[in-house]
Structure formats: structure tokens, C-alpha cells
Amino acid sequence: MSRAIYLYNTASRLKELFKPIHEGHVGIYVCGPTVYGDAHLGHARPGITYDVLVRLMRSLGYKVRFVRNITDVGHLENDADEGEDKIAKKARLEQLEPMEVVQYYTIRYEEAMKKLGVNPPSIEPRASGHIIEQIALVKKILENGYAYESNGSVYFDVAKYNKDYKYGVLSGRDLEEMISNTRELDGQSDKHSPYDFALWKKAAPEHIMHWPSPWSEGFPGWHLECSAMSAKYLGEEFDIHGGGMDLLFPHHECELAQNTAARGKGGVHYWIHNNMITIDGKKMGKSYGNFITLDELFNGTHPLLQKAYSPMTIRFFILQAHYRSTLDFSNEALQAAEKGLKKLFQAVRDVNGIQAVSGAPDAGEAKLYEDIYDALCDDLNTPVALSHIFEAVNIVNRVKDKAIQVSPAGLVILKKIFKDVLTDILGLQDEQSVGVGAETINGLMEIILAERQKARAAKDWATCDALRDKLGELGIRIKDTKEGSEWSLE
Amino acid sequence: MSRAIYLYNTASRLKELFKPIHEGHVGIYVCGPTVYGDAHLGHARPGITYDVLVRLMRSLGYKVRFVRNITDVGHLENDADEGEDKIAKKARLEQLEPMEVVQYYTIRYEEAMKKLGVNPPSIEPRASGHIIEQIALVKKILENGYAYESNGSVYFDVAKYNKDYKYGVLSGRDLEEMISNTRELDGQSDKHSPYDFALWKKAAPEHIMHWPSPWSEGFPGWHLECSAMSAKYLGEEFDIHGGGMDLLFPHHECELAQNTAARGKGGVHYWIHNNMITIDGKKMGKSYGNFITLDELFNGTHPLLQKAYSPMTIRFFILQAHYRSTLDFSNEALQAAEKGLKKLFQAVRDVNGIQAVSGAPDAGEAKLYEDIYDALCDDLNTPVALSHIFEAVNIVNRVKDKAIQVSPAGLVILKKIFKDVLTDILGLQDEQSVGVGAETINGLMEIILAERQKARAAKDWATCDALRDKLGELGIRIKDTKEGSEWSLE
Numbered sequence: 001m002s003r004a005i006y007l008y009n010t011a012s013r014l015k016e017l018f019k020p021i022h023e024g025h026v027g028i029y030v031c032g033p034t035v036y037g038d039a040h041l042g043h044a045r046p047g048i049t050y051d052v053l054v055r056l057m058r059s060l061g062y063k064v065r066f067v068r069n070i071t072d073v074g075h076l077e078n079d080a081d082e083g084e085d086k087i088a089k090k091a092r093l094e095q096l097e098p099m100e101v102v103q104y105y106t107i108r109y110e111e112a113m114k115k116l117g118v119n120p121p122s123i124e125p126r127a128s129g130h131i132i133e134q135i136a137l138v139k140k141i142l143e144n145g146y147a148y149e150s151n152g153s154v155y156f157d158v159a160k161y162n163k164d165y166k167y168g169v170l171s172g173r174d175l176e177e178m179i180s181n182t183r184e185l186d187g188q189s190d191k192h193s194p195y196d197f198a199l200w201k202k203a204a205p206e207h208i209m210h211w212p213s214p215w216s217e218g219f220p221g222w223h224l225e226c227s228a229m230s231a232k233y234l235g236e237e238f239d240i241h242g243g244g245m246d247l248l249f250p251h252h253e254c255e256l257a258q259n260t261a262a263r264g265k266g267g268v269h270y271w272i273h274n275n276m277i278t279i280d281g282k283k284m285g286k287s288y289g290n291f292i293t294l295d296e297l298f299n300g301t302h303p304l305l306q307k308a309y310s311p312m313t314i315r316f317f318i319l320q321a322h323y324r325s326t327l328d329f330s331n332e333a334l335q336a337a338e339k340g341l342k343k344l345f346q347a348v349r350d351v352n353g354i355q356a357v358s359g360a361p362d363a364g365e366a367k368l369y370e371d372i373y374d375a376l377c378d379d380l381n382t383p384v385a386l387s388h389i390f391e392a393v394n395i396v397n398r399v400k401d402k403a404i405q406v407s408p409a410g411l412v413i414l415k416k417i418f419k420d421v422l423t424d425i426l427g428l429q430d431e432q433s434v435g436v437g438a439e440t441i442n443g444l445m446e447i448i449l450a451e452r453q454k455a456r457a458a459k460d461w462a463t464c465d466a467l468r469d470k471l472g473e474l475g476i477r478i479k480d481t482k483e484g485s486e487w488s489l490e
Numbered sequence: 491m492s493r494a495i496y497l498y499n500t501a502s503r504l505k506e507l508f509k510p511i512h513e514g515h516v517g518i519y520v521c522g523p524t525v526y527g528d529a530h531l532g533h534a535r536p537g538i539t540y541d542v543l544v545r546l547m548r549s550l551g552y553k554v555r556f557v558r559n560i561t562d563v564g565h566l567e568n569d570a571d572e573g574e575d576k577i578a579k580k581a582r583l584e585q586l587e588p589m590e591v592v593q594y595y596t597i598r599y600e601e602a603m604k605k606l607g608v609n610p611p612s613i614e615p616r617a618s619g620h621i622i623e624q625i626a627l628v629k630k631i632l633e634n635g636y637a638y639e640s641n642g643s644v645y646f647d648v649a650k651y652n653k654d655y656k657y658g659v660l661s662g663r664d665l666e667e668m669i670s671n672t673r674e675l676d677g678q679s680d681k682h683s684p685y686d687f688a689l690w691k692k693a694a695p696e697h698i699m700h701w702p703s704p705w706s707e708g709f710p711g712w713h714l715e716c717s718a719m720s721a722k723y724l725g726e727e728f729d730i731h732g733g734g735m736d737l738l739f740p741h742h743e744c745e746l747a748q749n750t751a752a753r754g755k756g757g758v759h760y761w762i763h764n765n766m767i768t769i770d771g772k773k774m775g776k777s778y779g780n781f782i783t784l785d786e787l788f789n790g791t792h793p794l795l796q797k798a799y800s801p802m803t804i805r806f807f808i809l810q811a812h813y814r815s816t817l818d819f820s821n822e823a824l825q826a827a828e829k830g831l832k833k834l835f836q837a838v839r840d841v842n843g844i845q846a847v848s849g850a851p852d853a854g855e856a857k858l859y860e861d862i863y864d865a866l867c868d869d870l871n872t873p874v875a876l877s878h879i880f881e882a883v884n885i886v887n888r889v890k891d892k893a894i895q896v897s898p899a900g901l902v903i904l905k906k907i908f909k910d911v912l913t914d915i916l917g918l919q920d921e922q923s924v925g926v927g928a929e930t931i932n933g934l935m936e937i938i939l940a941e942r943q944k945a946r947a948a949k950d951w952a953t954c955d956a957l958r959d960k961l962g963e964l965g966i967r968i969k970d971t972k973e974g975s976e977w978s979l980e
Contacts, residue, residue, distance in 0.1 A: 065587065097555065097723060099613045107610055120597055123589045129619025132701050211622050233587060342978070432932075432979065442922075443964040444934040447957065451941050467937065474933040488832070489922065 002060050005377045007240070008324060010248065010271040011170055015379055018270065020239055026057050026064045027234035029268075031226060031243035031251070032124070034071040035105035036090040039112045040291035041314070041329060042244075042277050042284040048315055048427075049274045049323040049380070050242050051118040055425045056376050067233045068121035072102040073128040073209050074201075075222045078287065079250070081191070081198045085219070088208045098209055102126075112294040115311040117427040123233050127225035131211045134220040134228045137262055138199045138213075146261035150190035152202030152216030158195040161257055167195075170256050170271060171249035197254050199224055223254035231259075231267065241268040245275050246283065274323040279304075284329065292329070306331040309338065312431045316341045319382040319426055340390075345430040347393040348418045350400050351411075360405035363395050365413040372421050382426065392417045445476075449485045452478075492550055495867045497730075498814060500738065500761040501660055505869055508760065510729055516547050516554045517724035519758075521716060521733035521741070522614070524561040525595035526580040529602045530781035531804070531819060532734075532767050532774045538805055538917070539764045539813040539870070540732050541608040545915045546866050557723045558611035562592040563618040563699050564691075565712045568777065569741070571681070571688045575709070578698045588699055592616075602784040605801040607917040613723050617715035621701045624710040624718045627752055628689045628703075636751035640680035642692030642706030648685040651747055657685075660746050660761060661739035687744050689714055713744035721749075721757065731758040735765050736773065764813040769794075774819065782819070796821040799828065802921045806831045809872040809916055830880075835920040837883040838908045840890050841901075850895035853885050855903040862911050872916065882907045935966070939975045942968075 005018040020026050030050045033043055054066050077083035084092075091098040110120065127134075138154050141147045146161050147154050158167050162175045175195065182194060198221035203210035210217045230238060236259075243252060252271065259267045276283045284291050292302045300308030309317075317337035321327040368388050375384035392414055398404045406414065422428050448467060455463035468478050471487070479486045495508040510516050520540045523533055544556050567573035574582075581588040600610065617624075628644050631637045636651050637644050648657050652665045665685065672684060688711035693700035700707045720728060726749075733742060742761065749757045766773045774781050782792045790798030799807075807827035811817040858878050865874035882904055888894045896904065912918050938957060945953035958968050961977070969976045 065590065097613065099615065099723060100555065103610065103613050120593065123587065123593050125589065126616075126619060129616060132621055136702070212626070233589060346976075440964050440966075441931065441934070443960070444931070444938065447960050448934065448937055448941075451938075470933070470937050474930050476930075486836075 003373060003377050005057070005060070006379055007270050007272060008379045010273050011266075011268070013172075016270070018239075020062070021235075021237060021269065024061070024063060026062045026240065027238035028054065028064060028066050028240040028242060029226070029230040029234055029238065030066070030068045030121075030241075031247055032068040032070050032121075033105075033109050034075040034086055035102050035109060036086045037105060037286055038293040038295060039109045040284065040286065040293045041297060042291060043109070043112075044116055044294060044314055045277055045318055045323070045327070046242065046244050046274050047113050047118045048116060048318050051427060052319070052382065052425060053240075053242070053272075053380055054119070055427060056380070059420065059425050060377075065123070065234065066121045067123045067125065067230065069225060069229055070102070070106055070124055070126045071222070071225065072099070072106075072126050074220045074225060079222070081201070081221070082189075085207065085209060091208065099128075102128075108295075115298065116294070116315050117311065117429060119427075125229045125233065127220065127229075128209070130225060130229050130232065131220060133232055134224045135200070135213050137224060137228050137258065138215075138220075140262040141199060141258060144261055146257075147199055148192065149215055150192075152218065153190055153198060154200040154215055155191050155196040156199055156254065156257065156261070157192065158197070158257070159193055161261055165257070165260050167257055168253060171253045173249065173253070197221060197223060197250065199258070223251055223258060226251075226255050227258040227262070231263075236263050237265065237267050238269070240270045240272055242272040242274070245273045246285070248273055275326045277318075277327050277329060279329045281328065304331075306335075309334045310431050312428055313338045313341055315426075316344075316428060319428075320386060322383055323380055341428070344389070344393055344422070344428070345432065347396040348422070348430060349432075351396050351414055351418060354396065354399050354406060354411060356408040356411040357405040358408060360407040360410065363404060363406060363410055365392070365395065365406075365410040365417075368392055369413050369417055369421075372417065376421075376425065385421065385426070389417060389422060445487050449478075449487065452485060456480075493863060493867050495547070495550070496869055497760050497762060498869045500763050501756075501758070506760070508729075510552070511725075511727060511759065514551070514553060516552045516730065517728035518544065518554060518556050518730040518732060519716070519720040519724055519728065520556070520558045520611075520731075521737055522558040522560050522611075523595075523599050524565040524576055525592050525599060526576045527595060527776055528783040528785060529599045530774065530776065530783045531787060532781060533599070533602075534606055534784060534804055535767055535808055535813070535817070536732065536734050536764050537603050537608045538606060538808050540762075541917060542809070542872065542915060543730075543732070543762075543870055544609070545917060546870070549910065549915050550867075555613070555724065556611045557613045557615065557720065559715060559719055560592070560596055560614055560616045561712070561715065562589070562596075562616050564710045564715060569712070571691070571711070572679075575697065575699060581698065589618075592618075598785075605788065606784070606805050607801065607919060609917075615719045615723065617710065617719075618699070620715060620719050620722065621710065623722055624714045625690070625703050627714060627718050627748065628705075628710075630752040631689060631748060634751055636747075637689055638682065639705055640682075642708065643680055643688060644690040644705055645681050645686040646689055646744065646747065646751070647682065648687070648747070649683055651751055655747070655750050657747055658743060661743045663739065663743070687711060687713060687740065689748070713741055713748060716741075717745050717748040717752070721753075726753050727755065727757045728759070730760045730762060732762040732764070735763045736775070738763055765816045767808075767817050767819060769819045771818065794821075796825075799824045800921050802918055803828045803831055805916075805918060806834075809918075810876060812873055813870055831918070834879070834883055834912070834918070835922065837886040838912070838920060839922075841886050841904055841908060844886065844889050844896060844901060846898040846901040847895040848898060850897040850900065853894060853896060853900055855882070855885065855896075855900040855907075858882055859903050859907055859911075862907060866911075866915065875911065875916070879907060879912060935977055939968075939977065942975060946970075 006015045007018050008015045030046060033039060054064050057064050072087060073085065075086050077086060087098050087101050091101045147156050161167055167175050178195065200213055200215055200218050200220060202216035202218045210219050256266045278284060279290050282290060292304060296302040297309050297314060298311060313334060317334055320337060368391055372385045372388045375381040375388065396414060399406045452464055452467045471478055475489055477488050496505045497508050498505045520536065523529060544554050547554050562577060563575065565576050567576060577588050577591050581591045637646050651657055657665050668685065690703055690705055690708050690710060692706035692708045700709050746756045768774060769780050772778065772780060782794060786792040787799050787804060788801060803824060807824055810827060858881055862875045862878045865871040865878065886904060889896045942954055942957045961968055965979055967978050
């Protein structure tokens with residue numbers, strides 16, 4: 001590939017040179033949403049972070065297979081091993097079949113991601129569609145002695161695993177310490193220890209979603225799906241596993257333990273975690289009840305919002321922070337992002353009107369271009385990349401103000417920065433004219449036709465014809481009638 | 491419900507009064523696409539037909555659960571029991587994982603349907619996600635004696651089934667006749683008879699998609715998924731099963747036989763089939779190589795097309811024919827549809843400018859409204875409904891020409907026809923201003939700002955201010971600078 005990428009690997013706590021398993025190919029798995037409610041700002045961050053990572057790798061020439069799952073079964077309340085399935089509960093409350101809930105929120109999730117400029121993954125497997133693969137994995141772990149059956153459920157034996165491998169290495173936990181810091185549970189559980197986690201759960205009679213298995217009619221544990229589906233679509237050893245920091249423990253720790261217990265190896269070469277979006281310093285999450293949905297942000301319909309924020313404002317806001325830093329929500333920060341974005345795209349529009357001057361001195365364009373890629377390849381440092389892009393904006397503005405001149409080669413590079421990096425890798429788009437509805441266009445046409453009508457009344461035929469021609473260039477045809485003018489798109 | 495609906499039931503060959511199994515609820519299953527290529531005009535017809543049926547039923551007050559599947563495994567070439575899986579073949583040719591092919595074409599299918607105004611189904615199950623349910627169904631059919639295992643595959647025993655039930659009732663075929671008209675096959679098959687069909691196929695070594703089963707590592711037969719998934723999401727007995735006429739035999743016939751062999755009953759109350767789109771009198775289909783994709787139609791990029799046709803033109807073209815008639819593709823017919831649609835939406839726009847006159851005589855508006863619903867409830871007679879809608883258009887045009895007057899009550903009904911029927915049930919939208927890109931809007935703004943600049947230069951402050959105010963009403967803010975004016979959306 002044309003450039004080296006360094007990524008911070010949670011497993012080693014080091015920034016490491018990325019080396020793919022298969023030259024030129026990257027396999028990446030990212031934990032997707034549990035589809036039982038609208039996506040909120042907290043979902044936008046992994047969506048955008050891994051989208052930019054994939055876009056960057058593709059721009060460097062890698063062929064990327066990007067798998068992001070849909071959790072449609074097995075995710076119980078409070079991320080625990082007891083309680084109701086999140087989707088089944090929503091279905092019960094709304095008197096729907098669970099898969100109606102899944103369909104509804106999956107479509108809404110994907111629409112929100114599309115608005116944010118997040119490209120769809122290469123494969124989007126669903127937990128409920130991979131029960132066979134999950135059962136096979138449970139069998140393997142049982143065979144290898146790292147799980148036990150208890151009343152029709154199967155649990156992962158963390159103590160046994162800890163002896164042979166070491167549980168907690170990914171998240172930096174120590175099992176003995178964890179145990180000494182924990183009060184004993186009530187002892188009503190089927191588990192041998194509170195740290196054991198479910199691989200398969202026997203379904204209670206009222207549980208709607210269940211499948212046959214060697215142990216019971218039941219459903220898979222939440223952590224299991226990712227171990228099963230990542231291996232199915234990327235192989236038992238693959239390059240990158242991403243997800244939010246909140247998934248590091250227990251979800252990813254359990255995934256790693258499952259992989260190792262079944263296959264003798266963790267399988268993931270680079271574990272990448274994006275940090276959280278906070279609100280008043282607390283993680284934003286559905287479970288915390290402090291979330292603002294993406295639709296609320298786009299429409300400005302949440303009491304905490306001073307106004308609506310466009311999808312690209314959200315994207316820019318998120319990219320202004322490094323993905324491993326926390327990012328605190330505030331109206332001030334979003335409004336600053338909005339302002340920055342506006343300035344940025346004013347320059348993107350202006351650059352097309354700029355005339356290059358042969359022999360103009362180097363304004364540092366080529367170095368900027370390199371600096372931007374260096375920042376992106378340095379563990380996806382988007383804030384530094386953006387600050388360099390703003391240096392390009394400053395060059396454009398100074399040329400526009402006639403303070404400096406730009407050479408033909410420099411102008412090409414400025415345009416490349418906006419196209420290759422801003423648009424293609426960072427995925428930012430000019431929203432000025434996007435999302436304008438039919439009413440606005442009808443309104444603009446009314447204004448223009450009224451002006452033309454005035455010109456007609458004044459027998460100013462030159463203006464009449466000029467307006468007709470300009471509209472014609474836009475593919476809009478005018479038909480003059482006794483009552484006025486009608487318009488249509490060609 | 492407020493009105494009775496009559497539907498032509500392929501099973502009885504009669505138009506029957508629709509009676510739901512559960513008062514106020516409708517369960518409907520429709521065969522969806524095999525996602526290995528772009529959707530073509532032939533896919534638009536079932537998409538739009540069942541969309542209108544569901545919209546109609548919802549408008550009458552039914553709570554509808556609409557299930558449309560995605561076939562992502564098991565559909566072999568030529569719809570036969572031998573040959574390569576359609577998706578796996580595409581994956582092999584494009585060097586992709588089959589599920590990458592599935593993801594790519596599923597997204598494109600759904601985007602095309604969205605453009606056509608087809609609402610997504612309530613549940614969209616995938617064949618590969620329901621292997622367990624399909625295996626359970628095969629077991630049941632084996633237990634009941636209507637299938638046999640042969641070299642790791644399981645086949646449906648049509649002769650045995652025919653003795654107890656009668657194979658062919660749905661499509662009007664007679665097994666004995668079929669046999670007497672058939673040359674014997676080579677005898678290389680694992681089947682007892684050429685009419686037997688696969689429930690489970692043992693995977694050849696090179697077959698990419700396979701799952702464990704009691705009989706072999708293999709994959710389900712194509713007909714099986716619909717029997718399994720319809721029962722899972724709608725119950726073993728449900729109201730309506732829809733699909734294209736080309737699926738009647740063997741697909742639906744086999745589905746019915748599977749249902750009956752497993753459960754002793756067919757399970758479907760109303761079988762509905764839309765007829766084909768033809769081209770030069772021949773069915774348009776991917777297998778025939780004579781198809782025009784929806785994208786080609788929208789962009790005008792197929793050699794047979796004289797121009798591009800918009801999604802709503804396609805929708806209108808399809809609704810102008812009764813769903814049980816064949817519909818022949820031609821540029822003339824599409825251009826006529828385009829013209830009709832334009833006339834229609836001119837009236838929809840004009841109706842808002844019409845002034846009602848108290849005491850104006852009845853122009854037949856209320857009767858029209860009833861006639862339209864009567865047509866739709868009479869086996870979804872959309873061409874008749876549209877002809878009545880054009881009578882409403884004529885009323886609007888005559889009022890506009892001052893040939894007649896409309897009463898306040900009449901005007902309300904005219905608007906209701908356009909809103910309740912044209913928009914909500916038939917799903918037709920005014921495209922005049924939809925799909926206008928950023929360039930067009932930028933272009934319109936340039937025209938307006940140039941006019942305003944002229945007014946400024948002429949010190950015509952009234953015009954300047956009026957333009958600013960009109961743009962302000964549209965949410966567009968103007969900022970005057972030394973170089974000219976900038977604009978932004980609020």
C-alpha cells in the first residue's frame with residue numbers, strides 16, 4: 001500500500017504499524033446496534049469513526065471487507081445475563097412481533113447512518129440468522145472444557161479459562177481482584193460464579209424468541225454472536241475488531257475468551273475502541289436515559305437543544321475530536337462545528353473560481369497534503385487532519401482576497417485536498433443545497449417567474465429571453481400561457 | 491372495516507369477498523427478490539401491486555403485517571433442482587463472499603423500491619437466517635411420509651402426496667397428464683421421479699454456502715423458505731399469499747404441497763398473483779436476458795429506451811393496467827404514462843388555487859370518490875380508479891377555465907381524492923420538484939441574486955427588499971457584501 005498506517009491496539013496499549021494478514025486486504029468487524037430504539041448521538045460516533053477508517057484504507061488501495069452486525073436477539077436488559085431481551089420487551093410493549101421491531105429500527109438506523117454519510121458495511125449479518133453457527137461454537141467450547149451446562153443453559157467457565165489463559169487481558173482486569181471486590185450474589189443463579197457468562201440461555205415460557213438446541217429451547221448469549229459471525233465472514237483470524245469503549249468489558253473480553261476457548265487463539269490482530277460521547281460528563285446511552293436521538297438532533301426537537309443540527313454538523317463535530325478522546329455534547333460545541341463547517345465549504349465552493357498564476361510561489365500546498373495523510377495514518381488523527389485542511393482554507397481565502405497567488409500545481413493540490421480527503425475520506429459533504437424540499441424549489445421558481453413576468457409586462461424581451469435561457473441550462477423548461485408561465489423539468 | 495374488499499383467489503379462480511382470519515388484522519406474505527442482480531421492470535410490478543394492496547387495507551382500517559422475504563440462498567439456476575446457486579455463482583464471478591453480493595443487491599433493491607414509492611415490509615426475513623426452521627419443516631414432512639432421503643439430499647415425494655391430496659390444484663395441473671407428456675430424464679438424478687423436488691440438497695464440495703443437517707452438510711431447497719418463514723411470522727394459517735404469476739408453478743404449488751404435507755392444510759386463504767411485464771410479447775426476466783433494470787429506466791441508459799423515465803412514471807404505467815393483465819413494455823406506453831402523470835399533478839397543484847362557490851351545483855364529486863373506492867375494493871382495479879381520478883382532474887380543469895363552479899363540499903372531496911387515494915393509496919407523488927440536485931438550486935439562486943444585483947445597481951430598493959423577503963420566507967438568508975450577495979439556508 002502507498003502509506004503505512006499506525007493504529008492504537010487496545011490489546012497491546014501501543015500504537016502499532018498495521019500489517020494485514022493478507023497483503024492488500026483488510027478484514028474488519030465492528031459491533032453494530034441492538035435495534036430496539038432510535039439511534040442516538042452515541043451511535044453516530046462508532047458509525048463515523050469506522051466509516052472513516054474504512055474510507056482511508058480503501059483510499060490507500062486496500063480491498064476492505066467490512067462486517068457490521070445487527071443484534072436482533074440475545075441482548076438482555078442492562079447487558080446482563082438475566083432480565084428480558086431488549087427487543088422482545090419492546091415488541092411486547094408495542095404489541096408487535098419482535099422482527100417487526102427489528103425491521104422498523106434497522107431501517108431507521110440505516111437511514112440515520114446514510115444521512116451522516118456513513119457507507120453501509122460489506123456484510124451486515126444478524127444474530128438471529130446465525131443460530132446454527134452459534135450453537136456449533138457453544139459445542140466447541142463445551143468440548144474443550146471451558147463451559148458447563150446448568151438447567152438447560154450453558155455458561156462459560158471463567159475460572160477454568162483463567163487458569164489456562166488469563167481472563168481480563170484485553171480490558172486490563174484481573175479475575176482474582178474482581179472476585180475479592182465483589183459481594184456474593186444471592187446464589188439463585190444457575191452459574192457457578194457471578195463472572196461466568198451465558199453462551200446459551202434456556203428460554204422462560206414467556207420468552208418469545210427461541211430455537212432448539214442440544215441443551216434446551218433457548219437463545220444465544222449476547223457475546224456469542226460476534227465470535228460466531230466474525231469468524232464466519234472474516235475467518236478465525238482477522239485484522240481489526242472495532243467497537244465502542246463501553247463494549248470493551250464485558251462484551252469484547254468475553255468474545256476474546258470465547259474465541260480462545262474454542263480455537264486456542266484470540267483471532268483478532270488489532271482491537272480498536274472509540275471513546276464515548278458524554279453529556280454533563282456522563283456517558284450518553286439508552287440505558288442511562290440521557291440520550292439525544294439523531295432525529296432529534298437533525299430536527300432540533302429535544303429540550304436540551306437550542307436548535308437543529310444538520311447531519312454534517314454532527315459528523316464534523318465528531319471528527320474534530322480524536323476517536324480515543326471523550327467528546328462532550330454541548331450546544332456551544334455543535335454551533336462552533338456548524339460555523340467551522342460553513343467556513344470550510346465556502347472555501348470548497350470558492351476554490352473553483354480561483355485563477356492559478358504561473359510562477360506563483362509555493363504556498364505550502366504539497367506539504368499540507370502530506371501532513372494531512374500523515375495525521376490520518378497516525379491512528380486516525382482527524383482533528384489534526386482537519387486543522388491542516390483549515391490551513392488550505394486559509395490559502396484559498398487569501399488568494400480570494402488577493403493577498404497571495406496560487407500556482408497551477410498548488411491549485412490542483414488544494415482541489416485534491418478537498419476532494420480526496422474532505423469528501424472521499426472524511427465523508428463531509430456540502431449541505432448548503434442538499435435536503436432542500438419541493439416547496440423551496442417551487443418557491444424559487446415562483447420568484448423567478450414573477451421577475452420574468454415583470455420583464456414581459458415592461459416588454460423587456462432581453463431579460464425574458466435571458467431568464468429562459470439560464471433556466472434552460474439548468475434543465476428547466478418554460479411554457480408561456482395567457483395566465484402566466486408554467487415550468488417543468490426536462 | 492369500513493368497506494368490503496373482493497380479491498381474485500387463484501386457488502378458487504373466483505373473485506371472493508375478503509374475510510380476515512382475525513377481525514381487523516391482515517397477514518400477507520409476498521415472495522421477494524433473489525438478490526444476485528439489479529432489480530428490473532419485472533420486479534417493480536409485484537413491488538407496486540402489493541404495496542397498493544397493503545396501503546388500501548391500511549386505509550380501510552386493517553392492521554397489516556406484511557412479510558416479504560429476501561432469497562439469499564437455495565435458488566438454483568433456471569429455478570431447477572440442479573445447477574449452481576444464483577448468488578454463489580455471482581459471488582464466484584465477482585470474487586466476493588456470497589453475503590457481500592447479498593448486501594450489495596439488497597441495498598440496491600431497497601433503494602429502487604423506495605424511489606418507486608414502495609413502502610418497506612413489516613418483516614423482511616432472509617432464507618439463510620431461517621435454516622433451523624427449514625430443517626424442522628423437512629423433518630416434519632419426512633415424519634409424515636411425504637419425502638425421502640437420497641444420498642444426503644431430501645426430496646418431496648410428489649406421487650405419494652398426489653395420492654392423498656392432489657398435486658397441482660393451485661396451478662391447475664394434473665400430475666398424470668404431466669407425466670404422460672414428459673420424456674424420462676437420464677436417470678442420473680437422486681430423485682425417484684422428475685416431478686419430485688428438493689427439500690434439502692447435499693452440498694457439492696465446491697458449494698460455498700452450506701449448513702449441518704441430519705442428512706448432510708447442505709442447503710435448503712428454494713421452495714422451502716417461504717413455507718417456513720410465512721408460518722413463523724404469520725402463523726400456519728394466514729390470510730394472503732402474493733407473488734408473480736411466474737411463481738405459481740412450481741414455486742407456489744410446491745409451497746402449498748409442503749404446507750399440506752407437514753401440517754395437513756395449505757394454510758393460505760387467498761392466493762394472489764400479479765401478471766407479467768412483457769417485452770415484444772415475452773416475459774421480461776433475468777433468466778431470459780431481455781430485462782431493463784430500474785436504474786436503466788430511471789437514467790435512460792438502455793439501448794431500447796428513447797429517454798429516461800422517472801420512478802413515478804413507472805409506477806403510474808404499472809397502475810394503469812390491472813395487476814392480473816399482462817403489461818407490455820414500450821416507449822410509447824411509458825411516454826403516454828408520463829404525459830398522463832404530468833396532467834394529473836398539474837391538477838393536484840391547481841386545486842389549491844381554486845375558490846369554492848357556495849351553492850355551486852354538485853359536479854359529481856362525492857359519487858366519484860365512492861366509485862374510486864369501489865374500483866380499488868373490486869380486486870384492486872387501479873385502471874378504473876385512475877380513470878375516475880381523471881374525471882376529478884377534468885372537474886378541476888373546467889373550474890380553472892371558469893366553465894363550471896365547485897361547491898365548498900365538492901372542493902373538499904376533490905382534495906380528498908388527491909390526498910387519500912392518489913397519494914396515500916396509489917402512492918403517486920409529484921416529482922416536479924423532487925430529485926433536483928444541488929447544482930440546480932445553486933443555479934436558481936444565482937439567477938435570483940443576479941436579478942437582485944441588477945435592481946441594486948438601478949437603486950430599485952423595493953425590488954431588492956421584496957426579493958430578500960421572499961427568499962426569507964423560504965428559509966434562505968441573504969448577506970450583502972462588497973463583491974455581491976451570499977446566501978445560506980437557515
